[in-house]
Amino acid sequence: MTKAEAKTRIERLKKEINHHRYLYHVLDTQEISDAAHDSLKNELARLEAKFPDLVTPDSPTQRVGGLVLPGFKKIRHRVPMLSLNDAFSASELADWEIRLKNFLAKSRSTDTKHEIPNTGYDYFAELKIDGFAVSLEYENGVFIRGSTRGDGRTGEDVTDNLRTIEAIPLRLQTPVDAERHDEARRILKKFPNVRRALSNLPSDMEIRGEVYITKRAFDEVNRAQDERGLPRFANPRNIAAGSIRQLDPKIAASRRLDFFCYGVATECGLETHEEEHAIARILGFKTAEPARVCKNLDEIIRFQEDIGKRRDALPFLIDGVVVQTNDRKTFRALGVAGKAPRGAIALKFPGAEATTVIEDIIIQIGRTGVLTPVAKLRPFEIGGVTVSRATLHNMDEIARLDVRVGDTVIVERAGDVIPHVVRVLKNLRPGRAKKFSMPRAFCGQPVMREKGMAAHRIADPARCALVRREQLYHFVSKYAFDISGLGPKIIDRLLDEHLIQDPADLFTLDEKEIRPLERFAEKSAANIIGAIRSKKNIALSRLIYALGIMHVGEETARDLAEYFKTPEELIRATEAELEALPNIGAVVAQSIVQWFRNAENARFIEKLKRAGVRIKQERAEERDQPLRGKNFVLTGALETMGRDEAKGRIRALGGKIAASVSRTTDYVVIGRDPGAKLENAKTLGIATITESEFLKMIAS
Numbered sequence: 001m002t003k004a005e006a007k008t009r010i011e012r013l014k015k016e017i018n019h020h021r022y023l024y025h026v027l028d029t030q031e032i033s034d035a036a037h038d039s040l041k042n043e044l045a046r047l048e049a050k051f052p053d054l055v056t057p058d059s060p061t062q063r064v065g066g067l068v069l070p071g072f073k074k075i076r077h078r079v080p081m082l083s084l085n086d087a088f089s090a091s092e093l094a095d096w097e098i099r100l101k102n103f104l105a106k107s108r109s110t111d112t113k114h115e116i117p118n119t120g121y122d123y124f125a126e127l128k129i130d131g132f133a134v135s136l137e138y139e140n141g142v143f144i145r146g147s148t149r150g151d152g153r154t155g156e157d158v159t160d161n162l163r164t165i166e167a168i169p170l171r172l173q174t175p176v177d178a179e180r181h182d183e184a185r186r187i188l189k190k191f192p193n194v195r196r197a198l199s200n201l202p203s204d205m206e207i208r209g210e211v212y213i214t215k216r217a218f219d220e221v222n223r224a225q226d227e228r229g230l231p232r233f234a235n236p237r238n239i240a241a242g243s244i245r246q247l248d249p250k251i252a253a254s255r256r257l258d259f260f261c262y263g264v265a266t267e268c269g270l271e272t273h274e275e276e277h278a279i280a281r282i283l284g285f286k287t288a289e290p291a292r293v294c295k296n297l298d299e300i301i302r303f304q305e306d307i308g309k310r311r312d313a314l315p316f317l318i319d320g321v322v323v324q325t326n327d328r329k330t331f332r333a334l335g336v337a338g339k340a341p342r343g344a345i346a347l348k349f350p351g352a353e354a355t356t357v358i359e360d361i362i363i364q365i366g367r368t369g370v371l372t373p374v375a376k377l378r379p380f381e382i383g384g385v386t387v388s389r390a391t392l393h394n395m396d397e398i399a400r401l402d403v404r405v406g407d408t409v410i411v412e413r414a415g416d417v418i419p420h421v422v423r424v425l426k427n428l429r430p431g432r433a434k435k436f437s438m439p440r441a442f443c444g445q446p447v448m449r450e451k452g453m454a455a456h457r458i459a460d461p462a463r464c465a466l467v468r469r470e471q472l473y474h475f476v477s478k479y480a481f482d483i484s485g486l487g488p489k490i491i492d493r494l495l496d497e498h499l500i501q502d503p504a505d506l507f508t509l510d511e512k513e514i515r516p517l518e519r520f521a522e523k524s525a526a527n528i529i530g531a532i533r534s535k536k537n538i539a540l541s542r543l544i545y546a547l548g549i550m551h552v553g554e555e556t557a558r559d560l561a562e563y564f565k566t567p568e569e570l571i572r573a574t575e576a577e578l579e580a581l582p583n584i585g586a587v588v589a590q591s592i593v594q595w596f597r598n599a600e601n602a603r604f605i606e607k608l609k610r611a612g613v614r615i616k617q618e619r620a621e622e623r624d625q626p627l628r629g630k631n632f633v634l635t636g637a638l639e640t641m642g643r644d645e646a647k648g649r650i651r652a653l654g655g656k657i658a659a660s661v662s663r664t665t666d667y668v669v670i671g672r673d674p675g676a677k678l679e680n681a682k683t684l685g686i687a688t689i690t691e692s693e694f695l696k697m698i699a700s
Contacts, residue, residue, distance in 0.1 A: 390421050
């Protein structure tokens with residue numbers, strides 16, 4: 001291939017790859033498979049390697065920079081990046097509108113040089129993404145520079161990190177390319193002014209938007225942190241902000257960041273903010289949906305209430321809606337007050353965060369002996385729930401926050417997530433504020449912190465009554481013995497009445513023993529005893545998981561049960577034998593061997609046998625297991641079934657499930673909004689299959 005031919009082919013490849021990027025990241029659809037898309041990018045990379053002088057900044061191959069930056073340069077924003085004032089109620093929103101009308105009325109009476117708009121008050125309402133604001137600059141359609149908000153006037157140059165985000169086009173899409181899509185044609189038909197603006201765009205364009213990470217990608221990042229023994233990230237916004245300010249772009253690339261455009265800073269003849277959203281989608285950007293024009297405040301409130309009901313189902317975090325005057329002339333005439341535009345406001349959801357005082361810091365202990373510091377709070381209401389406690393995670397988090405007893409703190413509660421402290425208001429710190437230290441002993445045992453780990457734990461969890469209580473909760477849980485109706489309150493009562501000491505005692509309980517207890521009627525007692533006895537025959541994988549061995553989760557328990565036919569075989573296993581198994585590393589192998597070598601644990605196993613607990617064989621014939629020997633990883637949300645059901649179907653057909661992608665993985669099943677596992681699969685050359693392909697596979 002000649003250089004001229006290569007140049008033509010490269011330009012066509014870039015155009016086709018950008019087309020499919022737009023389909024996937026903006027229109028949320030696909031015309032070709034991921035594998036075919038990758039093949040196009042691979043061809044482009046090969047041609048550019050052969051003709052390096054044909055590489056341009058807008059090439060898809062330039063998304064991940066190879067060099068670690070020494071630091072960030074400062075960039076002066078052409079148009080200030082302003083923050084927003086907040087409103088938390090309909091009355092505060094009404095007060096804001098009154099201020100707008102008063103300001104405009106006063107301006108019209110005093111300003112004779114400029115035409116002050118006297119239009120109706122249409123508003124544009126859009127989602128307030130919980131992310132990190134950035135500015136993108138394009139010259140002649142090519143992305144040349146990206147910067148953080150900074151102080152609003154000067155930010156930091158983070159161009160290389162922003163290049164790694166697939167949702168940010170490296171070249172603006174042309175109207176001709178956009179009109180290949182039905183949505184673009186609808187936009188141009190609905191907004192004739194957008195068509196006019198596109199025909200005469202300035203050579204320099206500045207786009208404003210929000211970098212964020214989806215809930216699913218956030219979970220993926222934290223699971224990776226767990227696997228490496230590193231502290232978890234507190235919230236998605238911290239990852240987005242921290243990733244964009246990493247000096248190594250490869251770190252940003254690994255985080256699966258995303259981007260929404262919320263405005264066009266360049267003057268290009270648009271009349272409304274709604275048109276800004278429309279032209280952004282034509283140019284190749286994704287905008288946060290739903291968004292709408294609201295004729296009055298009542299429509300804004302209804303929009304916010306509707307979004308609030310759908311909030312948990314959204315794939316990304318939001319903390320309210322942004323409202324601004326839709327008419328751009330009105331918006332400009334309103335100007336700026338302090339560091340915020342008068343014509344826009346953030347209508348926050350109530351109760352996402354609140355302030356309170358830490359009255360004490362106590363220690364809670366889990367079933368593996370890990371100690372977790374918990375803040376006892378002055379009770380307050382957040383999101384309709386009274387909260388009196390919040391997790392502080394570990395001593396590293398306490399040090400990061402510099403939190404002390406007596407501090408006034410901001411507490412966050414998102415959905416059903418355990419409330420946690422996000423910030424200390426140090427200006428309100430009293431003189432009597434007291435630092436917290438992890439106790440040297442707990443439950444009569446020394447407290448230790450393993451090297452390289454964030455958590456503190458006690459030396460011998462089996463000797464702690466509090467740990468045994470947590471282990472009992474775990475023993476009867478869904479993926480262990482799954483004993484219906486036997487919740488923590490009943491277990492606490494049985495322990496407090498000295499009717500049980502460990503899980504094995506559950507299987508020797510008699511109906512007559514619990515019937516006399518308060519709230520245990522005859523039928524209730526019979527149901528509980530019946531539920532316990534129905535679980536005496538259990539699969540080996542469930543028994544292993546129920547034992548609560550450190551580092552042994554549900555999938556590891558299944559791997560062990562696949563190899564060892566009886567508990568006795570597992571008890572006799574050596575570390576070397578365990579490490580030879582797929583997905584079992586040295587740390588897990590050591591933990592298993594140490595657990596079974598503990599004399600008290602050995603006595604407990606024998607006690608379970610005496611109580612009548614037996615292992616039931618669930619192995620199907622190999623002819624009925626077409627997936628036998630195949631390892632699967634799931635990523636993204638499946639439309640036709642839940643994650644647990646999909647795992648169950650794979651296991652029933654002989655397949656195995658892994659939590660992360662490795663060279664032993666056979667298939668990665670890709671659902672909606674996949675996480676970092678997809679990129680790992682591509683890197684390792686692992687086969688990826690769509691949900692429809694997966695359904696055909698398990699139906700065969």
